[in-house]
Structures are given as C-alpha cells and as structure tokens.
Amino acid sequence: MFSPAxxxxxxxxxxxxxxAARAMKNFGLSELRLxxxxxxxxxxxxxxxxxxxxxxxxxxxxxxxxxxxxxxIRLVLATTARxxxxxxxxxxxxxxxxxxxxxxxxxxxxxxxxxxxxxxLDNDELSLADAVITIPTAGFSSLNLxxxxxxxxxxxxxxxxxxxxxxxxxxxxxxxxxxxLVDLFTHLERELDAGGFFFPAAKKETxxxxxxxxxxxxxxxxxxxxxxxxxxxxxxxxxxxxxxxxEEE
Amino acid sequence: MFSPAxxxxxxxxxxxxxxAARAMKNFGLSELRLxxxxxxxxxxxxxxxxxxxxxxxxxxxxxxxxxxxxxxIRLVLATTARxxxxxxxxxxxxxxxxxxxxxxxxxxxxxxxxxxxxxxLDNDELSLADAVITIPTAGFSSLNLxxxxxxxxxxxxxxxxxxxxxxxxxxxxxxxxxxxLVDLFTHLERELDAGGFFFPAAKKETxxxxxxxxxxxxxxxxxxxxxxxxxxxxxxxxxxxxxxxxEEE
Numbered sequence: 001m002f003s004p005a006x007x008x009x010x011x012x013x014x015x016x017x018x019x020a021a022r023a024m025k026n027f028g029l030s031e032l033r034l035x036x037x038x039x040x041x042x043x044x045x046x047x048x049x050x051x052x053x054x055x056x057x058x059x060x061x062x063x064x065x066x067x068x069x070x071x072x073i074r075l076v077l078a079t080t081a082r083x084x085x086x087x088x089x090x091x092x093x094x095x096x097x098x099x100x101x102x103x104x105x106x107x108x109x110x111x112x113x114x115x116x117x118x119x120x121l122d123n124d125e126l127s128l129a130d131a132v133i134t135i136p137t138a139g140f141s142s143l144n145l146x147x148x149x150x151x152x153x154x155x156x157x158x159x160x161x162x163x164x165x166x167x168x169x170x171x172x173x174x175x176x177x178x179x180x181l182v183d184l185f186t187h188l189e190r191e192l193d194a195g196g197f198f199f200p201a202a203k204k205e206t207x208x209x210x211x212x213x214x215x216x217x218x219x220x221x222x223x224x225x226x227x228x229x230x231x232x233x234x235x236x237x238x239x240x241x242x243x244x245x246x247e248e249e
Numbered sequence: 250m251f252s253p254a255x256x257x258x259x260x261x262x263x264x265x266x267x268x269a270a271r272a273m274k275n276f277g278l279s280e281l282r283l284x285x286x287x288x289x290x291x292x293x294x295x296x297x298x299x300x301x302x303x304x305x306x307x308x309x310x311x312x313x314x315x316x317x318x319x320x321x322i323r324l325v326l327a328t329t330a331r332x333x334x335x336x337x338x339x340x341x342x343x344x345x346x347x348x349x350x351x352x353x354x355x356x357x358x359x360x361x362x363x364x365x366x367x368x369x370l371d372n373d374e375l376s377l378a379d380a381v382i383t384i385p386t387a388g389f390s391s392l393n394l395x396x397x398x399x400x401x402x403x404x405x406x407x408x409x410x411x412x413x414x415x416x417x418x419x420x421x422x423x424x425x426x427x428x429x430l431v432d433l434f435t436h437l438e439r440e441l442d443a444g445g446f447f448f449p450a451a452k453k454e455t456x457x458x459x460x461x462x463x464x465x466x467x468x469x470x471x472x473x474x475x476x477x478x479x480x481x482x483x484x485x486x487x488x489x490x491x492x493x494x495x496e497e498e
Contacts, residue, residue, distance in 0.1 A: 165340065
C-alpha cells in the first residue's frame with residue numbers, strides 16, 4: 001500500500017494533531033509525520049482527541065525539518081490557503097486525491113503537507129512540493145488543521161470509493177413484484193369505485209393512471225404493498241359490516 | 250437564496266455547535282436550527298469555537314422538537330452512520346449536495362439533519378426525512394458532529410463551485426513564448442556542443458529532443474526562460490575567459 005503520508009509542519013496544538021489522526025483513520029490513511037512539533041510530544045491532548053486512532057499517533061515519526069521528512073517521498077502536494085506568487089499548479093482536493101491515487105497504483109511514495117496553525121507552510125517548505133492544493137471555500141476561509149486533514153482524507157477515500165451514489169437498503173425487504181402491485185391497484189381501485197371516488201366516470205382512466213404513478217414512485221417493498229392492502233381492508237371494514245347488516249335485515 | 254438549513258438535534262456539546270457554525274460559514278451555509286439543545290444556550294464554548302462565525306450562532310433558531318424545526322421545509326435529508334432497517338434511499342454526500350442544489354434552484358426549502366453526539370437521530374426523526382445520507386469511511390467510522398457538518402458543507406459548496414481542477418498562478422508571470430524557448434534551446438545546445446556534451450555525434454538529435462522535452466514539460470514562464478539563460482552564461486563564464494586568455498597569449 002502506497003497511501004500518502006500526512007506531514008504536519010511545526011504543529012502547535014496537541015488537539016489538532018489528535019483530530020488529524022482521527023480524520024486520517026476514518027479515511028484509510030495511516031502514516032503520520034511531524035516536522036518539529038511545537039508542543040510536547042507524546043501529547044495527552046492529542047491522545048484524547050484521537051479517539052480510536054491512538055495507533056496512528058503512536059507510530060508517528062518526528063523529523064527536524066521538512067527536507068528530512070520528505071527524503072523518501074516522490075510526489076509531494078502541499079496544502080495552502082494563501083496566495084503565493086510562485087508559478088505553480090494549484091489543484092482542487094479532488095484532483096489532488098486522484099493524482100495521489102494514481103501514484104499509489106504505480107508504487108510511488110507520496111505525501112500531503114500541512115502547515116502549522118499560525119503561519120502555514122513557509123516558502124522553503126513549499127519549494128519542495130510538486131504542486132499546491134487549495135480547498136475551495138465561500139469567501140470566509142477559516143479551516144483549522146484537523147479540518148484540512150479531514151477534507152483531504154475524505155477526498156482520498158472518495159477517489160477509490162465505489163459506493164453507489166444512491167442505494168436503497170434491501171436487507172429486510174425486496175421490491176414488490178409487478179403482480180403484487182397489480183393486486184394492490186386492483187384492490188384499491190375496486191374499493192375506491194365502491195366509494196364513488198371516480199367521479200365523473202369519464203375521468204376515471206386519468207385518475208387511475210395518476211394514482212398508480214404516485215404509488216409506483218414510492219417504490220414499495222413486497223411487505224409494504226401487503227401493509228397498504230391491509231390498510232384498505234381496515235378502512236372499508238365497518239362499511240361492509242353495515243352493508244351486510246342491512247342486507248341481512 | 251434557498252441554501253439548506255443545518256438542523257442539529259439535541260446537541261450536547263457547545264464546542265461542536267461552534268465548530269458546526271464555523272464549518273457552515275466556510276462553505277456558504279448560514280441557517281442553523283437547534284432542536285432541544287442539551288447544553289446551556291447561548292453557550293460560551295460554542296462562541297469560542299465558532300471563530301468568525303458568531304453571526305450564525307446569534308441567528309440560530311431553537312425548536313422544541315424535530316417536527317417543529319422542519320415545519321416549513323420541503324426537502325429533508327438526514328445524516329446517519331448506523332444501519333437502519335427501513336427501506337429508504339441512502340445517498341452519498343455528493344449526491345445529497347446535488348439534490349439540495351437542485352432544490353435551491355427551484356426555490357424549494359431544504360434541510361440537512363444531524364443527530365446528537367451520543368445517539369444520532371432517533372427513528373421518529375428519521376421518519377420525517379425523504380432520504381438518508383451516509384458519509385463513506387474506511388471501516389473505522391468516528392466522525393464527530395462538527396466533522397459531519399464540515400463534509401456536507403464542503404460538498405454543498407463543491408456542487409456549485411466552478412474552480413478549475415488544475416490552475417497555474419499567472420499573476421506575475423506568463424508562459425514563455427515559443428521564440429523565447431527556441432532562443433533558450435539554441436543557446437543551451439550551442440554551449441553543450443562547445444563542451445563536447447553531444448557524444449557520439451550520431452546521438453545528438455535524440456539527445457537534443459529529450460532535453461527539449463524535459464524543458465517544455467516544466468512549462469517555463471518568460472522570466473524563468475531568461476533566468477535559465479543567465480544560468481548558462483554564469484556556468485560557461487570562466488571557461489571562455491580562460492579560452493580568451495589563451496587566445497590572447
């Protein structure tokens with residue numbers, strides 16, 4: 001596995017390192033490198049915020065400077081919020097993730113760089129990166145370190161995620177068969193007819209078509225189709241009893 | 250503007266409400282609704298974490314239950330991490346964002362629901378939603394409230410964001426003209442030739458082609474092309490002085 005390393009430069013706040021580790025673990029990243037952390041290390045607050053991702057903190061490697069942290073890395077992408085005046089590619093997180101995924105597939109080591117809380121990455125650190133990543137925001141831009149790691153991790157997972165855009169849970173239910181739906185339509189329309197619903201008669205065909213479309217749109221399961229038939233039975237119940245009584249009289 | 254409202258049900262921790270507001274502001278969401286907050290309200294810790302998004306907290310509306318909070322909303326999407334046994338559409342955050350964007354374009358009010366820290370949304374609350382959103386994770390799934398709001402906000406912004414996938418900053422530099430590059434090639438190749446670099450002579454054409462490809466790949470600006478020519482001049486400087494001296498002798 002050649003997942004990108006997450007490299008935090010001069011992180012100052014233990015909580016943010018912990019949040020970064022937790023974000024990484026959610027999205028399948030495991031290698032954390034810290035360049036000259038400005039807080040105690042190991043760090044209690046980092047461990048508290050890491051929740052179940054303590055293993056990532058425990059395995060984190062410490063380096064004195066960015067060049068040392070990047071020594072074995074071949075593709076380096078650096079996050080930055082500020083405008084820089086160097087002619088360099090600026091990638092969206094999504095495009096960055098697909099480049100990192102491509103590198104991983106080719107067995108090429110890669111890393112994503114994140115600057116410290118106060119000043120971000122300095123120009124020397126940026127000069128070691130192949131390209132820059134900027135997270136799109138709506139004017140107001142105030143993402144903290146943990147949030148930036150979260151969004152890049154999310155795009156990393158998404159770049160390989162095959163979850164369908166829309167799923168429907170089918171564990172306990174399968175969609176109703178056409179027969180079950182036709183039985184439901186027939187049942188419902190018969191009872192509606194008996195109740196004088198289709199008036200005027202000339203409009204019955206259109207009314208039936210609209211009701212069927214409405215029911216189909218809700219993509220009933222077999223169980224739900226049966227439930228609705230039970231509801232119809234319940235709704236008409238007293239009515240027929242009354243009628244039968246009258247007939248019996 | 251019909252941006253989706255963010256509705257937090259029974260939030261327990263002020264910090265998370267603040268982080269949610271900050272995440273919202275980064276991505277252009279402004280309407281926050283709280284259902285029966287379990288912490289003091291207004292809340293100091295929420296305000297501290299909101300950073301520059303205090304206005305969103307100040308405008309947040311409080312409701313006694315979810316039905317009240319949703320009274321005027323027409324499209325309701327609920328986030329949930331846990332499997333539910335109800336037959337219902339499950340959307341990725343990206344697909345959810347595009348549905349919300351579509352609703353906004355049609356002037357349809359919408360909301361994204363987030364459950365409390367401990368138990369998430371309960372089944373009654375979920376029963377009011379049109380569909381469910383699940384954030385894809387890598388097995389380990391432990392996103393907090395602020396992180397979930399951040400990711401949905403990010404997808405909301407992305408669904409309308411027109412940032413090109415790859416940009417190159419051109420504020421201070423334009424790409425070199427072909428003439429500037431040809432001058433650079435000519436200059437470099439002349440000096441390499443003088444230094445006996447093209448050996449054996451039969452391979453010169455291939456070598457030149459490879460060097461030119463390498464230079465083109467770096468997409469030089471006009472200034473950078475000039476800089477490289479200056480570097481070549483500097484590199485050969487002493488050499489010619491020595492040669493001239495010899496010629497003068």
